[in-house]
Amino acid sequence: MKRRILNTLLSRAAVAGRAIQARLRKYRVVPSHTTSNKRDDTTEFTIYPKTSVPTLPLNIKKVSVYRERTNNLDTPQGRADAYRNLADEIYHSARQMPEDSTAQQILIFHVLELALKGYLIHTGLKEEQLSKRPYSHNLINAYAEAKRRGLRVSLAGGAEPHDIILGSRGAGADLDKVDLIINWANEFHDRGVLRYSVASALLPTCLDVFPIIDEVLKAIPNGDD
Structure with a gap:
């Protein structure tokens, strides 16, 4: 008797389930x-x-148009193209955001990291190496290695960085404007300070960083050329 009742209940549940599925298809x-x-x-x-x-x-x-156009990811040049294209895509979007908003600064610093890594991959470094220290999210180390491998960045005609980085940050240090800006940005990017801190902070303006990004992206050859 109990088994018959159980079978009846299971049968009714199955019928109800099929009815619900039929309605959900709409x-x-x-x-x-x-x-x-x-x-x-x-x-x-x-x-x-x-x-x-x-x-x-x-x-x-x-789906990103830039990612659809990426070259063969099985080759170093293809991977470098992918990093450059992704950086360029985010860069384009970030430049449309409110000037020097936290969101814009987070994205611009990330674009700089992608661009530097794209250049380093182009010159022979592996992504696995770049995902670990001393690189990872460290802009200072990535830029130093890129310079060692031939990257040349000049701010001639670009935005002047804040006086504070030329004064207190540059005092006694053998650093050019690009080094000073990257060092400053790295304080907030490397350990995720900018992404998670709610405290006020003085950062380099995005206009300070734009010319650096432009130069690094231009230094990565296009695999289609």
């Missing part, structure tokens, strides 16, 4: 919000009828 489920804490991660979903949901919801990342 809808598209889109993640709308995610909350995280130490105990769990919770994602809320919004259900739209398939006829009304946009083809590309705003929270779905489009």
Whole structure:
């Protein structure tokens, strides 16, 4: 008797499940919000009828045109191209952001890192080497190695850095403007200080960094040339 009741309940549950699946086929489920804490991660979903949901919801990342055009990633030059193209893509977007906003500075420092790594890969360093110390996110070490391998960056005609870096930061140091700006930016980029700190801080302006990025990107040959 108990087994018959159990079988009946299971049969009804299966029928109900198939009915729910049939109804859900008419809808598209889109993640709308995610909350995280130490105990769990919770994602809320919004259900739209398939006829009304946009083809590309705003929270779905489009495929990058630059990445579609990347050369063969199995070759050093192809990897260098990939880094240059990714840096150029982020650079273009970051320059449209509010001037010297925290978001713009985070992205611009990241672009500088990508550009330097692209140059170093072009000159023979492996990505595995660049992912570890002394490189990793360290702009000073990446730039020093790039200079050792032939990179030349000049700020002639570019933005003048803040007086403070030419004064207190440059006192007694044999550093040019580019070194001073990169050293300053590295204080906030290398250990993620800028990404996670809510405290006020004085940073180099993005206009100080733009000419450096331009020069490094130009120094990476295009594999299609």
